[in-house]
Amino acid sequence: xxxxxxxxxxxxxxxxxxxxxxxxxxxxxxxxxxxxxxxxxxxxxxxxxxxxxxxxxxxxxxxxxxxxxxxxxxxxxxxxxxxxxxxxxxxxxxxxxxxxxxxxxxxxxxxxxxxxxxxxxxxxxxxxxxxxxxxxxxxxxxxxxxxxxxxxxxxxxxxxxxxxxxxxxxxxxxxxxxxxxxxxxxxxxxxxxxxxxxxxxxxxxxxxxxxxxxxxxxxxxxxxxxxxxxxxxxxxxxxxxxx
Amino acid sequence: xxxxxxxxxxxxxxxxxxxxxxxxxxxxxxxxxxxxxxxxxxxxxxxxxxxxxxxxxxxxxxxxxxxxxxxxxxxxxxxxxxxxxxxxxxxxxxxxxxxxxxxxxxxxxxxxxxxxxxxxxxxxxxxxxxxxxxxxxxxxxxxxxxxxxxxxxxxxxxxxxxxxxxxxxxxxxxxxxxxxxxxxxxxxxxxxxxxxxxxxxxxxxxxxxxxxxxxxxxxxxxxxxxxxxxxxxxxxxxxxxxxxxxxxxxxxxxxxxxxxxxxxxxxxxxxxxxxxxxxxxxxxxxxxxxxxxxxxxxxxxxxxxxxxxxxxxxxxxxxxxxxxxxxxxxxxxxxxxxxxx
Numbered sequence: 001x002x003x004x005x006x007x008x009x010x011x012x013x014x015x016x017x018x019x020x021x022x023x024x025x026x027x028x029x030x031x032x033x034x035x036x037x038x039x040x041x042x043x044x045x046x047x048x049x050x051x052x053x054x055x056x057x058x059x060x061x062x063x064x065x066x067x068x069x070x071x072x073x074x075x076x077x078x079x080x081x082x083x084x085x086x087x088x089x090x091x092x093x094x095x096x097x098x099x100x101x102x103x104x105x106x107x108x109x110x111x112x113x114x115x116x117x118x119x120x121x122x123x124x125x126x127x128x129x130x131x132x133x134x135x136x137x138x139x140x141x142x143x144x145x146x147x148x149x150x151x152x153x154x155x156x157x158x159x160x161x162x163x164x165x166x167x168x169x170x171x172x173x174x175x176x177x178x179x180x181x182x183x184x185x186x187x188x189x190x191x192x193x194x195x196x197x198x199x200x201x202x203x204x205x206x207x208x209x210x211x212x213x214x215x216x217x218x219x220x221x222x223x224x225x226x227x228x229x230x231x232x233x234x235x236x237x238x239x240x241x242x243x
Numbered sequence: 244x245x246x247x248x249x250x251x252x253x254x255x256x257x258x259x260x261x262x263x264x265x266x267x268x269x270x271x272x273x274x275x276x277x278x279x280x281x282x283x284x285x286x287x288x289x290x291x292x293x294x295x296x297x298x299x300x301x302x303x304x305x306x307x308x309x310x311x312x313x314x315x316x317x318x319x320x321x322x323x324x325x326x327x328x329x330x331x332x333x334x335x336x337x338x339x340x341x342x343x344x345x346x347x348x349x350x351x352x353x354x355x356x357x358x359x360x361x362x363x364x365x366x367x368x369x370x371x372x373x374x375x376x377x378x379x380x381x382x383x384x385x386x387x388x389x390x391x392x393x394x395x396x397x398x399x400x401x402x403x404x405x406x407x408x409x410x411x412x413x414x415x416x417x418x419x420x421x422x423x424x425x426x427x428x429x430x431x432x433x434x435x436x437x438x439x440x441x442x443x444x445x446x447x448x449x450x451x452x453x454x455x456x457x458x459x460x461x462x463x464x465x466x467x468x469x470x471x472x473x474x475x476x477x478x479x480x481x482x483x484x485x486x487x488x489x490x491x492x493x494x495x496x497x498x499x500x501x502x503x504x505x506x507x508x509x510x511x512x513x514x515x516x517x518x519x520x521x522x523x524x525x526x527x528x529x530x531x532x533x534x535x536x537x538x539x540x541x542x543x544x545x546x547x548x549x550x551x552x553x554x555x556x557x558x559x560x561x562x563x564x565x566x567x568x569x570x571x572x573x574x575x576x577x578x579x580x581x582x583x584x
Contacts (some may be wrong), residue, residue: 043436045307057444063434065306066446068329071299074291078303079434081287084262086307086436104299107292149436 008032009075010041010061021214021221024052026178028059030188031091031118034195044087045079047072051093052126069188070101073108076115087198089116095125098134098158105164105206112169112203117187117195119160122211123232130216137235142216157235161208165242171203173242177210177233179225190223190240210236246384246410247272249417250282253388254312254566256423259338260286261311263300265293268352269408270342273314279381294319298326298339304337306445308433310392314340316408317358318349321366328367332447334462336395338388339373340404343543345570353570354408354493356464359547363521364407372466374402374473375520376583377491381415387518389423394473396428398465405520407543409493409572457517466522475518476527480506484513486582487531489540489552493572498541501578512582520548525555525557532560539563541578543570 007013011034018024035041044062048054050069057064067075072090080088097105097119108115124142125131132142132149135157139148149157161173172194176187187209194205210232212224219227244252246272254277262281264274273563274290281288291297297313304311315323320341330337343358345351360366362375374394376387384406386574391402434443449455479499481487486505488498495516505512515538516533517524529570537560540549549564557564565581567573 042438045434045436047303054448057446061437061442063437063442064444064446065303065434066333066444066448067302068299068325071295071302071326074296074299075303075306076260077289077296078263078300078305079298079307080303081289082304082307082309082311082434103292104296107296110290 008036010035012061013058014058016059016166018052021224022052022210023178023209023211026184027118027120027209028056029110030184030191031089032060033188034192037157037192038195038199040087043085044089047076047090049087049090049092049096051096053091053093053120055126056091060088069098070099070155071104072096073101073104073113073117077111077113080113080115084114087102087195089118089195091118091120093120093126094122094133094135098160109164109167109204111170111197114198114201116198117204117206118191119206119208120211121160121208122213123157124216126213126216128201159236161206161241164206169203170206170242171197172205174240175208175210175236175238177228177238179229191206234241244381244417245246245272245412245414246378246381246406247342248276248405249381249384250388250404251276251312251383252419254338255280255284256385256420256426257310257389257392258427259310259312259392260284261301261304261309263289263291263297263313265291265297265315267316267319269344269411270316270340273340283337293507295326295458298323301337302326302330302335305337306333306433307435308430308500310336310396310427312538313342314342316342316344317346317355320358320361324367327373328369328371329447330401330460331368331371331373333445334399335445337401338395338404339401340388340406343405343407351570352408354572355570356407356492356494356543356544356547358405359520359542359544361371362403363523363551372521374398374400374414374469375405376402377405377518377520378410379492379495379516380410381413384410385417385419386395392559398469400465405492406429407429407493410537437506469581470522471520474524474526476524477516479514480517481513481536482532484509484536485511487513487515487536487538488578488582489515489517489538489548490542491520491548494541494543497573497575498578500575501582504575504579505582508579508583510583523551523555525551528552528555529557529559532556537561537563539565540580542566543572544568554578
């Protein structure tokens with residue numbers, strides 16, 4: 001009998017600590033599948049964020065560096081410029097990338113650093129218990145926007161792919177979701193492109209993954225997936241913004 | 244050459260192959276010279292978008308096992324404090340140069356020594372220290388930078404060159420060695436791609452208190468070793484001195500002249516110049532105190548190193564202080580007048 005599916009070699013055999021219904025599990029899996037497929041594990045360096053994925057190094061078989069909050073693109077720059085033949089990727093949440101780390105991602109992008117950025121957008125701060133993120137939608141409840149995010153107090157949510165696509169150093173920017181097998185397949189394809197572009201030295205690639213946070217959204221896992229399809233995807237349209 | 248250029252030459256001689264920096268007066272020459280010399284040496288140069296980004300690029304390069312450096316001046320060094328805490332917590336080597344200027348806040352671009360506390364007591368959060376060296380000449384800007392890389396690698400800890408606008412900007416003759424012998428240790432812990440080995444991870448995150456305590460104790464043990472082996476200082480005419488001036492960097496030069504002027508006036512004055520600010524030469528100061536000396540600490544600040552001198556003598560001697568603020572640099576005559584009083 002032929003084995004057609006299994007754990008990627010780049011994914012450790014450790015029970016993940018993420019919440020039920022959290023799409024980090026799927027995202028980690030897709031990234032490690034691509035690392036296997038491109039056969040780059042022994043020269044990959046991952047840079048982990050601050051956020052729920054701070055423990056991502058538990059789940060990766062490749063070398064990993066824990067970055068300060070938001071600084072992953074700068075850390076990745078340091079590694080990649082010194083060791084240009086390594087595959088270097090960052091994996092960042094919405095606070096990490098779009099709040100505290102805005103300067104670092106914009107400048108890594110505009111410098112055209114040959115790195116791949118996996119951006120987990122779940123429109124909330126998960127690890128710290130559900131505060132507003134830069135990508136929290138207007139009207140969305142969070143612990144620091146009781147009654148829903150109001151533009152007058154908290155401004156508008158940021159559309160990261162659209163923003164970064166305006167920079168010449170960005171070679172690929174795509175927004176995907178993981179709400180259905182079809183979407184997962186598209187997401188996987190985008191992640192593969194993001195890694196291949198790095199190997200081809202075309203510049204910075206970013207894949208924005210609309211992700212669930214059932215715990216802090218106060219929804220069931222299935223409702224959370226539906227929320228992405230029905231609500232989040234309207235404000236954050238899926239697609240390729242730059243290629 | 245200028246002190247700032249000598250700093251760069253020292254780094255290159257020490258086989259530093261990554262520099263990430265940002266312009267700020269009075270150290271602009273450092274990124275400027277680095278933008279030329281570093282690529283010439285086959286290294287990496289980036290003018291980062293901020294001092295924050297620069298220290299994090301250093302963190303990345305150091306994680307990957309590369310000798311890396313950044314430099315700035317007081318306000319920019321404040322921005323690096325988070326990064327330095329992470330680098331120390333992850334037990335990585337790197338070198339940071341602070342060419343001090345007037346503060347606090349934006350201050351001015353004149354020389355100052357107001358960052359002693361930040362440098363020596365740890366301006367970032369947590370129980371860590373920087374290995375701090377204070378050059379007082381253009382030659383030392385070169386030589387101590389070479390030493391800083393050696394110490395950083397030896398202790399897997401960030402090392403700082405604490406300079407100031409005078410030392411950075413002044414021109415003096417330098418002797419550049421033909422070649423520097425760098426014994427760069429192997430770095431089997433580096434995150435540079437897990438070929439032929441298990442994975443490495445560079446982190447300062449240790450969730451279990453028992454583990455974080457153990458890591459902290461390991462780090463403290465390194466500092467105990469540094470206190471035993473890396474104390475550096477220079478003395479002038481202390482043997483028969485009644486009063487010993489204590490100063491570092493540019494103030495030590497001015498105090499050396501003040502010492503000579505005081506001697507001409509008949510006062511028996513000596514000079515003690517700490518070169519390593521951490522580890523601090525406490526033992527030698529305690530010895531001098533026990534031998535009956537009085538001390539006058541002279542700094543371009545409201546009094547920072549004076550606290551460490553007081554701790555060192557532990558009540559066994561009188562410790563006076565003279566300082567100027569805002570970038571005012573006292574003349575040797577001014578110091579001498581204080582001493583004579």
